[in-house]
Amino acid sequence: MTLEGIIIALLIGAIAGWLAGVIVQGAGFGLLGNIVIGIIGAFVAAWLLPKLGVNIVTNNAILTSIINATIGSIVVLLALSLVRRA
Numbered sequence: 001m002t003l004e005g006i007i008i009a010l011l012i013g014a015i016a017g018w019l020a021g022v023i024v025q026g027a028g029f030g031l032l033g034n035i036v037i038g039i040i041g042a043f044v045a046a047w048l049l050p051k052l053g054v055n056i057v058t059n060n061a062i063l064t065s066i067i068n069a070t071i072g073s074i075v076v077l078l079a080l081s082l083v084r085r086a
Contacts, residue, residue: 008062009039009042012062012065012066013034013035013037013038013039013042013069014031014034014038015038015069016038016041016066016069016070016072017029017033017034017038017039017041017073018034018038019066019070019073020034020037020070020073020074020076020077021034023070023074024077024078024081037076037077038069038070038073039069040072040073041069041070041071041072041073041076042065042068042072042073043072044075044076045068045069045071045072045073045075046068048072048075049068049071049072056071
């Protein structure tokens with residue numbers, strides 16, 4: 001992976017983690033935590049969405065990546081909030 005690819009992945013992770021933190025109120029982890037949650041969320045979405053038969057397609061690959069990573073990040077944040085409560 002090139003430096004440009006790494007920077008794009010970090011930006012997508014940051015945006016997705018931030019969006020998930022806004023949607024799941026009170027579950028944000030700060031900038032670095034949101035980047036990590038966003039990147040983990042992208043992996044979760046890549047595994048989970050095809051199993052559910054969900055295929056999100058837009059004309060913009062980056063927008064599609066952000067949407068998928070946000071959905072995965074929401075799943076991760078909800079799971080973490082359940083673990084915190086237990």
